[in-house]
Amino acid sequence: MPKYKQFDKDKVLEAASNVFHEKGYNGTSIDEILTATGLSRSSLYDSFKDKHNLYLQSLEFYKESNDKKFQSVDEKNLNGFQKLETMFKGVVNHLVENPDDNGCLLVNAAAEMSKQCFKTSQVICNNKDEVQNLFSSWISDAEQKKVLKLNKPAKIYGQFLYNTLCGLRVMSQSGAGKTELNNVVKVALDSLN
Amino acid sequence: MPKYKQFDKDKVLEAASNVFHEKGYNGTSIDEILTATGLSRSSLYDSFKDKHNLYLQSLEFYKESNDKKFQSVDEKNLNGFQKLETMFKGVVNHLVENPDDNGCLLVNAAAEMSKQCFKTSQVICNNKDEVQNLFSSWISDAEQKKVLKLNKPAKIYGQFLYNTLCGLRVMSQSGAGKTELNNVVKVALDSLN
DNA sequence: AAAACATCGGAATGAATATTCCAAATTATT
DNA sequence: AATAATTTGGAATATTCATTCCGATGTTTT
Numbered sequence: 001m002p003k004y005k006q007f008d009k010d011k012v013l014e015a016a017s018n019v020f021h022e023k024g025y026n027g028t029s030i031d032e033i034l035t036a037t038g039l040s041r042s043s044l045y046d047s048f049k050d051k052h053n054l055y056l057q058s059l060e061f062y063k064e065s066n067d068k069k070f071q072s073v074d075e076k077n078l079n080g081f082q083k084l085e086t087m088f089k090g091v092v093n094h095l096v097e098n099p100d101d102n103g104c105l106l107v108n109a110a111a112e113m114s115k116q117c118f119k120t121s122q123v124i125c126n127n128k129d130e131v132q133n134l135f136s137s138w139i140s141d142a143e144q145k146k147v148l149k150l151n152k153p154a155k156i157y158g159q160f161l162y163n164t165l166c167g168l169r170v171m172s173q174s175g176a177g178k179t180e181l182n183n184v185v186k187v188a189l190d191s192l193n
Numbered sequence: 194m195p196k197y198k199q200f201d202k203d204k205v206l207e208a209a210s211n212v213f214h215e216k217g218y219n220g221t222s223i224d225e226i227l228t229a230t231g232l233s234r235s236s237l238y239d240s241f242k243d244k245h246n247l248y249l250q251s252l253e254f255y256k257e258s259n260d261k262k263f264q265s266v267d268e269k270n271l272n273g274f275q276k277l278e279t280m281f282k283g284v285v286n287h288l289v290e291n292p293d294d295n296g297c298l299l300v301n302a303a304a305e306m307s308k309q310c311f312k313t314s315q316v317i318c319n320n321k322d323e324v325q326n327l328f329s330s331w332i333s334d335a336e337q338k339k340v341l342k343l344n345k346p347a348k349i350y351g352q353f354l355y356n357t358l359c360g361l362r363v364m365s366q367s368g369a370g371k372t373e374l375n376n377v378v379k380v381a382l383d384s385l386n
Numbered sequence: 387a388a389a390a391c392a393t394c395g396g397a398a399t400g401a402a403t404a405t406t407c408c409a410a411a412t413t414a415t416t
Numbered sequence: 417a418a419t420a421a422t423t424t425g426g427a428a429t430a431t432t433c434a435t436t437c438c439g440a441t442g443t444t445t446t
Contacts, residue, residue: 157380
């Protein structure tokens with residue numbers, strides 16, 4: 001066949017991250033990844049070294065495509081509080097409309113792998129810090145625009161809201177329905193006033 | 194050896210749940226469970242049927258020992274809000290003092306297994322409902338005793354606080370430290386006023 | 387067109403896995 | 417003491433798994 005790579009690396013990582021998302025690291029076999037990606041065994045090992053390395057790259061891919069969603073909210077012409085509302089509404093909608101979606105790959109990775117793989121924990125920790133900082137900046141913006149009047153530093157609310165977000169992902173995997181998730185978001189956002 | 198069972202079933206389930214807690218379902222082998230419990234292969238299969246069944250029993254055991262911690266807080270002579278404070282302080286303390294503790298077995302089970310095993314999801318969902326109800330009753334108590342003045346039904350705050358609790362478990366597995374976790378609890382509890 | 391090169395399919399390997407099975411060991415009952 | 421009952425240790429089995437390897441296939445370059 002080809003002299004240069006025939007497959008789209010991003011497509012492969014997307015397919016792989018879907019499988020890992022569904023079944024976890026220890027729960028997915030290489031064979032499942034091969035059928036999901038359409039790759040041959042040799043190509044996979046040639047291009048991705050081994051299962052563990054593919055997992056890490058899948059995590060990074062998932063994180064980046066997650067970042068893009070946050071960025072698209074960030075680019076809207078809204079104040080920080082409205083961005084928070086938009087983002088949480090989007091998360092809840094996604095969880096409700098995709099009941100078979102297995103939560104969040106990064107949360108699942110934190111639960112399954114963080115204590116067993118340092119590199120996994122690094123990806124997760126970086127994600128946490130980035131998202132918290134983004135939330136904090138939104139909150140600062142809302143404060144500056146006098147939409148919110150806070151009695152704690154914005155950073156602390158960023159931590160709190162990230163915690164709320166993680167909770168939502170777990171709750172959706174624990175049988176929580178739409179109204180339950182909406183209630184949580186409502187209380188969390190109301191607490192900013 | 195004996196004519197009647199020689200091992201303490203609770204001790205076995207405790208040891209097994211520790212291993213599952215550390216490595217997850219798919220990440221632990223029967224051999225690891227045998228060495229952790231000290232049981233022989235035959236005894237284990239004789240008494241617990243198979244790995245999956247042992248996992249479910251370990252989940253139940255973990256859930257019940259968790260329940261006991263909640264009950265011991267509930268039995269204190271405190272108003273509902275103080276019970277919440279005590280409970281969250283206890284959770285954060287435990288997470289901080291046991292940094293190698295792999296979060297919460299039930300949260301990890303939700304992430305790893307809830308979409309692949311109905312019985313697991315049942316245990317998790319039951320736990321969610323029970324804990325939410327307990328929290329709601331504490332909040333109602335605080336309202337009745339005029340410690341809190343709420344503008345939403347107590348049930349909604351129960352959902353919110355359970356969400357906060359799940360978040361803490363994930364955050365601690367994502368590299369969050371003591372002050373970060375305390376900040377989250379502070380904002381969550383302050384939001385009740 | 388021929389040589390060089392990268393990818394691919396699939397068989398092969400070897401280790402790890404969950405589970406079964408049987409004989410030995412031990413205690414309770416008669 | 418002997419029999420019945422039950423657990424246990426460890427060997428045996430049969431799958432599944434991640435990974436390696438090689439010959440075949442196709443593409444680019446000369």
